Amino acid sequence: MQKTNILPEKNKVIARRKLTQEEIRREVIALQDMGHKRLALEAGEHPLVNPIEYILESIETIYSIKHRNGAIRRVNVNIAATTVENYRRLKNAGIGTYILFQETYHKKNYEILHPTGPKSNYAYHTEAMDRAMEGGIDDVGIGVLYGLNTYRYDFVGLLMHAEHLEAVFGVGPHTISVPRLCNADDINTDDFANTVPDDIFRKIVAVIRIAVPYTGMIVSTRESQISREKVLDIGISQLSGGSHTSVGGYVRQEEYDETTSQFDVSDRRTLDEVVGWLLDLGYIPSFCTACYREGRTGDRFMSLVKSGQIANCCQPNALMTLKEYLEDYASPETRVKGERMIAAEMLRVPNAKVRRIALENLDKIVKGERDFRF
Numbered sequence: 001m002q003k004t005n006i007l008p009e010k011n012k013v014i015a016r017r018k019l020t021q022e023e024i025r026r027e028v029i030a031l032q033d034m035g036h037k038r039l040a041l042e043a044g045e046h047p048l049v050n051p052i053e054y055i056l057e058s059i060e061t062i063y064s065i066k067h068r069n070g071a072i073r074r075v076n077v078n079i080a081a082t083t084v085e086n087y088r089r090l091k092n093a094g095i096g097t098y099i100l101f102q103e104t105y106h107k108k109n110y111e112i113l114h115p116t117g118p119k120s121n122y123a124y125h126t127e128a129m130d131r132a133m134e135g136g137i138d139d140v141g142i143g144v145l146y147g148l149n150t151y152r153y154d155f156v157g158l159l160m161h162a163e164h165l166e167a168v169f170g171v172g173p174h175t176i177s178v179p180r181l182c183n184a185d186d187i188n189t190d191d192f193a194n195t196v197p198d199d200i201f202r203k204i205v206a207v208i209r210i211a212v213p214y215t216g217m218i219v220s221t222r223e224s225q226i227s228r229e230k231v232l233d234i235g236i237s238q239l240s241g242g243s244h245t246s247v248g249g250y251v252r253q254e255e256y257d258e259t260t261s262q263f264d265v266s267d268r269r270t271l272d273e274v275v276g277w278l279l280d281l282g283y284i285p286s287f288c289t290a291c292y293r294e295g296r297t298g299d300r301f302m303s304l305v306k307s308g309q310i311a312n313c314c315q316p317n318a319l320m321t322l323k324e325y326l327e328d329y330a331s332p333e334t335r336v337k338g339e340r341m342i343a344a345e346m347l348r349v350p351n352a353k354v355r356r357i358a359l360e361n362l363d364k365i366v367k368g369e370r371d372f373r374f
């Protein structure tokens with residue numbers, strides 16, 4: 001059978017539904033009821049259907065909702081490449097990371113995938129992060145979709161992109177994501193010439209970790225539980241949990257709409273199951289959003305990460321935000337495991353003063369106060 005690198009039509013369909021602000025409000029409440037503190041806002045790239053004003057209004061709606069003890073503290077935005085002025089407006093709206101995947105750095109394959117439409121200009125798409133930085137956004141997230149081209153080409157392209165951002169702006173990517181083509185209803189990876197097998201996938205994660213040690217690395221629910229587990233100890237630092245990828249999918253979970261889903265989810269566990277699993281594996285599930293809210297972004301963030309000093313903040317922040325999760329959302333089993341983790345790890349906070357304050361804050365969290373951070 002002839003192999004291809006072209007996605008079937010369904011995967012190129014722009015979501016036909018668009019949420020009203022009231023629907024967004026209900027989605028955010030559903031996310032807060034799960035325990036989420038950050039989200040990624042995604043939208044189709046149609047400039048008239050989804051103008052920047054719609055995105056800005058949605059961000060304002062999301063940040064405005066305080067539901068019980070919950071709040072979304074960091075809105076990351078994943079929208080199509082846009083202008084310096086629009087990036088400036090996103091920055092002023094208080095976004096966390098601006099995320100845009102290259103899909104493939106291979107120009108010819110990119111143009112085959114995007115023959116027309118707003119994404120068809122390869123240079124405009126590829127230079128988006130430069131414009132984002134010029135617009136004042138200094139936390140940017142990059143990634144390719146492994147499988148659209150040979151992984152070697154896109155791997156080198158990704159690292160060159162990171163090197164370019166660091167050389168020109170003094171700030172490398174805040175996050176790198178590693179999506180790859182996976183089997184789905186209408187995709188059989190055997191039909192694709194460049195799909196990435198599990199062993200190569202793990203090598204990609206490991207080498208990116210070595211090459212760009214300061215960067216957060218993300219793996220989504222597109223990967224299975226087993227696959228996610230195998231990349232955790234070689235470089236992945238951020239995971240999504242309890243994700244729904246269809247438009248309005250958090251409120252209308254029972255009405256899964258495959259025509260608007262961005263990708264098929266392999267890991268369908270709840271957030272609580274993911275948190276419990278991480279605890280079983282010996283990791284601290286952290287809901288921390290402190291850096292961006294303390295203004296530790298861009299080169300300021302990078303200097304703390306590269307020197308390792310950020311660990312003085314990460315450990316206590318992780319434990320305090322885990323405590324919030326345990327108090328407000330965890331199942332009894334997860335709560336037992338989480339309390340055990342907090343008791344053990346609090347002893348390992350190296351700075352005595354920080355440890356004392358963090359312990360005091362844990363007591364305050366039990367009494368109902370929220371949102372402590374270093």
Ligand code: SF4
Pocket residue numbers: 286288289290291292310313314315317318
């Ligand atoms: S303190 Fe650590 S865990 Fe929290 S946002 Fe900063 S880098 Fe992330």
